[in-house]
Structures are given as structure tokens and as C-alpha cells.
Amino acid sequence: MTYTVGVCDDSPEQVDLLVHYLKSYQGNDDLIIVRSTDPADFLVRLKQHPPHIVLLDVDMGDCNGIQLGGTIKELFGGAVVVYITAYEKYALEAFHIRAFHYLLKPLTRAKFNQMLEEAICLLRKEDSSKTEKTFAVQLKGEMLNLKYSEIDYFEKTGHRIKIHAQSGESFFYDNLNSLLMRLDKNFFFQCHQGYIVNTGKIRAFRDKTLFLDGDLQIPVSRSFTDKVKEVLTRRLFT
Structure with a gap:
């Protein structure tokens, strides 16, 4: 498989390093590299070569890398964005634009290769017909x-527990502790005494509130605040 990887950093040395890592990658996939030290020029190049993976810095002079990542996600929805x-302080902002990873400099070759392999693995899964995880419960027979x-x-x-789903609402008898044991914790977590949330639906966290797809809002209790921050940042730093 051939993947296009975009690299943008206002430091030419950092761009050179990342390109070197990409060219040294020993995987079975071919990589087309689009590089630039200028965000505006980078977007022009990406429009000519739509990316699968994009590697960005956060602070690039007059350009905010978080906003740039958001623009790239809007233009190329399937692109995997890595900061x-x-x-470290911009990690939660990166989560809001659905960044795949958030890695801190200096970046070792081993850490880079691990990230790249995980990104390619994600792209492969999205292209495959692999069966999605499901939740089953007995309702009135x-x-x-x-x-x-x-x-x-x-x-x-x-x-009772109320399921809020795209198809509507359903009720079943259970408690949150028991329910949490049945769910994959990579996809769901508890943010309040009365709520368990799908991590993939979260778009923002502010003012003790989780904002989900569809303008849904879920309260976060004080005792779960640290847990929420941990969950939202874990995917970016692992």
C-alpha cells in the first residue's frame, strides 16, 4: 500500500529529521512525502497530494498548529494528524480536532516508528471490513x-440504564458499575455518577461539561475530572 505523509514544521532541521525517519522506515508500505516549513505552502502542496498522515508542530510562528490541523481535518477528513x-500544554486542544497522537520533542526513532506503525495500522483497519464491536442487551424478550x-x-x-443511541433511547435494568465491566474501556468511560460516555463521540471538554456529537452535553462531576483528562490525553501520548 502507498501512503502520502505530510510534514510541516517551521524548523528546517526538524523537517529534515522527520523526513529522514520516514525514508528509513522499514515497513512494507511505500511512503510519498510532502514537506514544507511554511503552513500556507504546505496546504497548497497537500491539495495536490491528499495526505493519509500529517505530522505537525504546534507553534510555528504566526501559525497555530492546532488550527492548521483542524483545517486539514476539514479538507481531508480521513487524514491521521500527529503533533x-x-x-505538552496543548494536548487537550489537539484532542478536540481528533489528533491521533501528541508526541513530545526530542523524538527518538523508536518512538517515531511506533507511532507510524500505529497510524498505518489504523488506516488499514478503516479500509478493512473488520466487524465493529457491539453491545448486546435483553429488552422485553x-x-x-x-x-x-x-x-x-x-x-x-x-x-434502570437509559441507552442514548442514534436509533433512539432504550431502557434496561442494571447499574453503572456492572455495565462498565461489560464495556471495552478503550471506547467507554464513566465521567459522572450517572453517566458513561463513548470516547469517540467527544468533541470538547470545558466548564465541567463534555460536548458530544449532535450538540449533546454531559456533566462531569468533580471526582471524575482527573479521570476525564487522563482519558482524553492518553490516546495522544501513547
Whole structure:
């Protein structure tokens, strides 16, 4: 498979290093490299060569790398955006534009290769017909089977759990602790005494509130705030 990888950093030395790592990659895939030290020029080049993977710095002079990443995601929705920067403080902002990774400089070849392999693996999975994870529960004599991607969140309502899904709302008897044991923690986590949220639906976190797809808002209790930050940053730093 051939993948196009874009590299943009205002430091020519950093661009040279990343390009060197890419050219030294020992995988079975061919890589087309699009490089630039100027964000505006970079976008022009990407329009000529739509990217699969994009490697960006955060602070590039007058250009905000987070905003640049957001623009790239809008133009090339399937692009895997990775930030390689010296600034840890922008990690949550990177999550908001669905960045795949957030790596801190100095970047070792081993860490780079691991990230690249994971990014390519993700692209392969998206292109494959692999069966998606599902959640099944018995409802009034019939089995409800929902894909993880169809579920927004679970809400505790008395002795029952309400499923908020794209197809509508459903109720079943259970408690959140038991439910959490049944769910894959890579996809769902508890953010409040009354809510379990689909991580993939989160678009922002501010003012003790999680903002999900479809203008949904879920409260975050104080005792779960650190957990929320941990979950949102874990995917960027691992």
C-alpha cells in the first residue's frame, strides 16, 4: 500500500529529521512525502497530494498548529494528524480536532516508528471490513444489538440504564458499575455518577461539561475530572 505523509514544521532541521525517519522506515508500505516549513505552502502542496498522515508542530510562528490541523481535518477528513512538539500544554486542544497522537520533542526513532506503525495500522483497519464491536442487551424478550459507534452515552435513571443511541433511547435494568465491566474501556468511560460516555463521540471538554456529537452535553462531576483528562490525553501520548 502507498501512503502520502505530510510534514510541516517551521524548523528546517526538524523537517529534515522527520523526513529522514520516514525514508528509513522499514515497513512494507511505500511512503510519498510532502514537506514544507511554511503552513500556507504546505496546504497548497497537500491539495495536490491528499495526505493519509500529517505530522505537525504546534507553534510555528504566526501559525497555530492546532488550527492548521483542524483545517486539514476539514479538507481531508480521513487524514491521521500527529503533533510533534515541545509543548505538552496543548494536548487537550489537539484532542478536540481528533489528533491521533501528541508526541513530545526530542523524538527518538523508536518512538517515531511506533507511532507510524500505529497510524498505518489504523488506516488499514478503516479500509478493512473488520466487524465493529457491539453491545448486546435483553429488552422485553428481544435482544438489542448496537454497534459501539451507534451509542452516544449511557445514563442512570433510578434502577434502570437509559441507552442514548442514534436509533433512539432504550431502557434496561442494571447499574453503572456492572455495565462498565461489560464495556471495552478503550471506547467507554464513566465521567459522572450517572453517566458513561463513548470516547469517540467527544468533541470538547470545558466548564465541567463534555460536548458530544449532535450538540449533546454531559456533566462531569468533580471526582471524575482527573479521570476525564487522563482519558482524553492518553490516546495522544501513547
